[in-house]
Every structure is written in structure tokens, then in C-alpha cells.
Amino acid sequence: DIQMTQSPSSLSASVGDRVTITCRASQFINNYLNWYQQKPGKGPKLLIFAASSLQSGVPSRFSGSGSGTDFTLTITSLQPDDFATYYCQQTYSTPTFGQGTKVEIK
């Protein structure tokens, strides 16, 4: 299986900060990379698909980039509603998720 490694595992940030989360695949996955947001007690919510396409209804402060093995999720101007855990997922082969990045309030 393809291993997905996210960094950092957690971070503390303030409202208004720019936040960057990275996801690295253990092998080439083209752009078959999705990002999800999960809040406690809830199912995940799709944010970005195909590495850089914004899901309908998701605020434009979220963006994704990358191709091949290295990917980035960026949140410009962090909002109170953005404190959550974020997961990347590859669909190049049997789907796998990263271990998650928890974004906490500083």
C-alpha cells in the first residue's frame, strides 16, 4: 500500500494566521490526492479534490497544491471554524489516508 505522511501531526495557530499542512506519498500518485476536514464527533468533510480543486461550498481561503509525491493544504487567514483535524487521502491505488494534522487554537 502507498503510505501517506502528513506534517506536522499537530499545530497551534491564531485566528488570522496562514497555515500550511504537507502530505507526502511513499510513491508517485499523480494528482490523485484529496483533503478532508473532520471535527469531533462528525464525519469528514471534503475540502479539496484532485490536489487543487476546491469542493463546492468550501471557502476560498482553503487551497491545495502539488503533484507526484508532495502536496500542500494551505489555509489563508485561519478562522474559528477551521480548528479541526485535516486528512489527506490518495486514490492512485488502494485508498489510504494520512495520519491527520490537528489544528488547535494558540
Add this chain to the structure above:
Amino acid sequence: QVQLVESGGGVVQPGRSLRLSCVASGFTFRSFGMHWVRQAPGKGLEWVAVIWYDGNNKYYADSVKGRFTISRDNSKNTLYLQMNSLRAEDTAVYYCAREAGGSSSYYLDIWGQGTLVAVSS
């Protein structure tokens, strides 16, 4: 509105069986592939299984292959997960999710709220 609602979770002894259901509403269920994804307490997401829109193809994670069976009834807008020979490590919240996009460039755009399965003696 577009919605997935899981049910069927509970406490079960090791070695026993359980069947989860996921009822879809607000979209044409028979047109979409469907997935099960689980999350152990305090852990990350783990993909479990997928079934194509017509039920003709099914794929499983190695951790559940031979023990779990995914199926669907398009006339009832319902997805199932039959779980046999349950183990303590199967304890998790189980989510159903709708697949969108195509081929390898797919994504899970609608998720349910999850149902908890606890395997314990």
C-alpha cells in the same frame, strides 16, 4: 437534502457478527459507488471497502478481506457491511461515504455521521 445515515452498530463479542446499514437520500443512489471507512477511537481514518454503483465490483482492505462483505440494494437506497469473525481491533466508528469523480481521480464527497462498533467480551 443529500444525506447518508448509518445504523446497526453496537457492542458485540469477539468472533460474532454484525451488519451495518447506510440509507441514502437526496440523490440517485444507484448511480454512485459507495465506500465504508472506519476510525478507531482517537485514531485516524482507515478505508475498509468499496462497491461499484451496480454492485458488480467490490474491493476490500487487507485487514478485513475474507471477514467483511460489502453489498447494496439499489431498490432500497441502502448500503450494507456484513462483518463476521469480529476482532477487538475492528472497534471503530464506521462511516459510509459516496464516491464522486471518476476512475482513479475520485473523492468521497458525502459522508454519514457514523455508527460505533465496539468488539469486547
